[in-house]
Every structure is written in C-alpha cells, then in structure tokens.
Amino acid sequence: MEAISEKAVTRLEDALGKENVYPDNPHRAVRAAVPSPFPVCHWEEHIPDIVVLPKTTEEVVEIMKIANEFKIPVVPRAGATGLADGAVPMRKGILLDIKRMDEILEIDDVNMTATVQPGLGMLELNKTLSRIGLFYPDDPASYPCSIIGGRIGSGGWSLMGSGYGHVPDLVISMEVVLPTGKVIRVGGGGGRKIRKSSVGYRLKDLFIGHSGTLGVTTEATLDLCKKPEAECPAYFGTGSFEESHDLALALERLGLKTMTAVVIFDNEKIEFLRRDDEAYIPQPKEVVSVVLALLYGSEGEVLAARKQVFETAVDKMKATYLGDEIAKGDWASRHDRYHITYHGRNAAGEVSMMSWHCEDAAIVHSELPYVRKKWHEIVKRYKREYDGYFDDWGMFMYTSNPFKAYGDYLTEVDIGVNELEMTPEIWQAFIKMKSEIAAVALEAGGSISTCHGGTRPGDVELACHQELAEGSFDLMKDIKKLLDPNNIMNPGKYLLDEAYQ
Numbered sequence: 001m002e003a004i005s006e007k008a009v010t011r012l013e014d015a016l017g018k019e020n021v022y023p024d025n026p027h028r029a030v031r032a033a034v035p036s037p038f039p040v041c042h043w044e045e046h047i048p049d050i051v052v053l054p055k056t057t058e059e060v061v062e063i064m065k066i067a068n069e070f071k072i073p074v075v076p077r078a079g080a081t082g083l084a085d086g087a088v089p090m091r092k093g094i095l096l097d098i099k100r101m102d103e104i105l106e107i108d109d110v111n112m113t114a115t116v117q118p119g120l121g122m123l124e125l126n127k128t129l130s131r132i133g134l135f136y137p138d139d140p141a142s143y144p145c146s147i148i149g150g151r152i153g154s155g156g157w158s159l160m161g162s163g164y165g166h167v168p169d170l171v172i173s174m175e176v177v178l179p180t181g182k183v184i185r186v187g188g189g190g191g192r193k194i195r196k197s198s199v200g201y202r203l204k205d206l207f208i209g210h211s212g213t214l215g216v217t218t219e220a221t222l223d224l225c226k227k228p229e230a231e232c233p234a235y236f237g238t239g240s241f242e243e244s245h246d247l248a249l250a251l252e253r254l255g256l257k258t259m260t261a262v263v264i265f266d267n268e269k270i271e272f273l274r275r276d277d278e279a280y281i282p283q284p285k286e287v288v289s290v291v292l293a294l295l296y297g298s299e300g301e302v303l304a305a306r307k308q309v310f311e312t313a314v315d316k317m318k319a320t321y322l323g324d325e326i327a328k329g330d331w332a333s334r335h336d337r338y339h340i341t342y343h344g345r346n347a348a349g350e351v352s353m354m355s356w357h358c359e360d361a362a363i364v365h366s367e368l369p370y371v372r373k374k375w376h377e378i379v380k381r382y383k384r385e386y387d388g389y390f391d392d393w394g395m396f397m398y399t400s401n402p403f404k405a406y407g408d409y410l411t412e413v414d415i416g417v418n419e420l421e422m423t424p425e426i427w428q429a430f431i432k433m434k435s436e437i438a439a440v441a442l443e444a445g446g447s448i449s450t451c452h453g454g455t456r457p458g459d460v461e462l463a464c465h466q467e468l469a470e471g472s473f474d475l476m477k478d479i480k481k482l483l484d485p486n487n488i489m490n491p492g493k494y495l496l497d498e499a500y501q
Ligand SMILES: Cc1cc2nc3c(=O)[nH]c(=O)nc-3n(C[C@H](O)[C@H](O)[C@H](O)COP(=O)(O)OP(=O)(O)OC[C@H]3O[C@@H](n4cnc5c(N)ncnc54)[C@H](O)[C@@H]3O)c2cc1C
Pocket: 035, 075, 076, 077, 078, 079, 080, 081, 082, 083, 085, 086, 087, 098, 118, 139, 140, 141, 142, 145, 146, 147, 148, 149, 150, 151, 152, 153, 154, 155, 156, 157, 158, 159, 210, 211, 212, 213, 215, 216, 217, 218, 338, 339, 451, 452, 490
C-alpha cells in the first residue's frame, strides 16, 4: 500500500477539520504501539500513514467513504490495550482513534440502560452512574485504560462476568458504520433498548469481537445494574492445584446466585507471587495454590452465601482462609497488577527485566488439569532452551460462563518475556511457543482465546484453519467480502485477506 495521497489528506481535513487530522510522525508513531511483545520487534513497520480523531458518526462515515474511494486501510484504535495486536495497523493507512467520541448520550434509570459513544471509558461511565446507585459491570483487569469501543471490538471478558455477564451480554444494541460508509443499528430486533427479541438474525454478535475488521461501532446502548450493596472476595489456600480444582468444583456446585467468580491460582502462580507480592510473601508454605470465591449482592444474600462458602471450603474441604485483609487488598488491586511494563522476579529473587504477557484460552473445568500440565511443560521447555528470554509466571483460571459460575474457565498462562533483548530468532521461538500453547487448547476441546481474539501470529493460523475449519472461517470470509468489498477495514487480521485472493 502506497503512502496516503495529498488529495486524500485534504479530503480528511475538510471532513474533520485540520486540527483532528495528524500527519506528523510523533502522533503516528505512538499509535503503532500496543502492550504485547509484538511492537518491540516490528512496530516501526506498522506506523500508520495518518491519524484521525473523529467526534461524530457523520465524521466516521466520511472517513469510510474517503478510505473506500482511495482504497486506504482503516484501523480503529480505542485504549490500545488489546493483547492480540488488534489495533496494530498491519498495512498502515488511516488510524481512526476513537477517543474524542466520549460522550454519555443518555442514562435511562428506569429501563437501566446507558447509551454512549465508543470512546468513553468504563471508569468515567461508572463515576456518573454511581451517583444514582447504578453501575456498568464490565470489569476487566485493564479497567482504567481500556475503553468501550475496544471492549466491543475485542469481545471482552469481565472479572465479574459469571455474575453480571461479559461485553457481548452487556451490549444491548449498537450503531455501526460499515466499511462502505453505510450506518446500521444492530440489537434485539430493531429496538435500541430491547434485550430479547426473536426478530431477524442475531447480527449484534457479528459486530462484537470482530477485531475492527467489519466496521466501526459509533454508539452503544449498554445494560446497567444496581450497584451491589455488599462484596465478599474469599481467598482460600490449599495444598495443591488438584485440591484447588476439587474445591472450585464444590463451590460451583453450591449454585449460588451471588457467586460472581470462582478463580484458581495454581502452584506456579503462588510461587511467582511469593517472590515479591506482599499479600503472598507471608503465606505459610502449606499454601501451595489458592481459590477465590467472589460474592456480590445485597447484604443479606452475601452474608448467607458467605456462610455456605466457608462451610464448604474450610469445614468440608479443609482449605485455609487467607484472612480479610489479604482478601480485600488482593481483590482491590485487581486493576493494577499487570500495568507495570517491566516487573517480576526470577526464581533467584532478582528483579528481572521482563514484561508480562498472557496466553488465554477457554477451557472446560474437567480439562483444566490436562491443559495446565501441558502448558507448563511447554513454557518451561522454552525457558530452558532460551534462558533469560522467557519465564513461567504461573497460571490463573477464572470462571467465564456468563451469569453462571461453573463450566467454562478463562485459562491464562502468564509468561515473562524479555522484550528488550529480543532478536528475530527469539521472536520466532515465541511464536512457536504460542502455537504449541494454542494447539493444546484445541486438543482439550477448548477455544484458543476467551477474550483477546486469535489474530496474532502463532494463534491465527490455528484459529482460522483448525478451530474454525468446519465452515465457520469460510463463512467469515464471505461475510467480510460482502461488507468490505475493498478490504479497507483492518486488513491483515484473521487471515481475512484470503477472502480477496
Ligand atoms: C493489563 C491488562 C489487563 C487486561 N485484562 C483483560 C481482562 O481482564 N479482560 C479482557 O477482556 N481483556 C483484558 N486485557 C486485554 C484488553 O484490555 C482488552 O482486549 C480490551 O477489550 C481492549 O480494549 P481497548 O480499548 O484497549 O481496545 P484496542 O486494543 O484499542 O482495540 C481492540 C480491538 O477493537 C477494535 N476496535 C477499537 N475500537 C473499535 C470500534 N469503535 N469499533 C470497532 N472496532 C473497534 C480495534 O481495531 C482492535 O482490533 C488486558 C490488557 C492489559 C494490558
């Protein structure tokens, strides 16, 4: 793709105003970066040709029309915290930064909906909602820095999703600008606030988790909840991952409506946290693995559920309660844990200049031990072979079934990656490691990603050609070509270029 022509730049400036179009290098370069290891190796190759910051749907329509006419790629970028490189301009072109589209358009406290522009953050929305006793329960670990358009683009997963639902459940309807510039509304039937309808195809889901390849969400109507009166994060120590796995099942089986998540921290995770996390350093050596039961609801509900949880965990399964202070502190720090770029200690206790990277998959409860064993074998093998470049920082497993804390788990292995010294050879090893990790998820009947999307090298080939091989990927290509005849929307993602060959 040739750099963008002067004529196209002038058209963009006419449509948005010169002050909202950035052809200069600093604005472009900063928008090639995302937090996954990708950019350190390759970000310079993906600096967009121009950055635009629209404010309205009409301006997004104009951008699409210009992009189509001049056949320029368009890449939507929200908070750019996506871990699957969704916002990286693979073919450069126009970087459509949605951050100026940050208005709350309506709060309907009777029907419990908020209609917002996509550049708004959950934090800002919740500040406003808390004044009227409501909240929007999308709560990812990236809560302070990811924003609603990106949450929709990646089909995000929430730490509270087993109680309140995840992004696909929380978006009631949306306005979307298609790659041709046409504006559509998708949701339950045609109603903006209707959660359940049986009219038409379920098109809303097509425009969630598409990684910016099918259009730009310009407005979304979201489902709100009453702010819960009480919160109880209960952390229990066990003697092994196997004990935690059994305890998690026993807690799931309680069938509590207030159970918002069941989380397992495996042995390697506790070992890692013990190196420099103040909540885990003092834990006795008997605490090898940990289970969190998270309860949200009214005071009465949470109190009653807490009693049942403790009877199961402590009296019946003999787990050790870690105490109120650790429980409250650990849960309260859930949004801060991974924001520090370089952190972590190696097994010798030295600070290691590695950054956090996570591979996630959706795995059913019964397959967790198999996946855990295989993933650690893979990561430890790469750690041995490429000493100083990779480290095994342990695994978390969170319930991910929406509104039901049982069954599916977002299963995550955290890998320390030495980005600063990464060579092309190490980069290839990293891709190979990712591919082996993804293959295990498929062997276990899982899905390669619960929330990040399978758009990265190492995942993407398996996602498209194995996980979606039974006709789904072929249909995806047909849909892509139908909606985006010139392949302008985030080209180079999901192997969708195959549709145009
Ligand atoms: C520390 C940390 C913790 C994380 N924890 C979680 C977690 O708990 N749960 C979770 O789900 N994820 C998590 N992530 C990943 C990331 O935060 C999510 O993928 C998030 O949804 C991305 O939102 P964003 O605003 O950063 O979007 P971006 O990364 O900017 O974009 C994500 C995708 O959406 C597309 N997009 C952006 N805006 C639009 C739009 N308006 N219309 C159409 N497409 C659009 C982009 O092109 C891209 O493909 C974490 C990441 C970090 C760094």
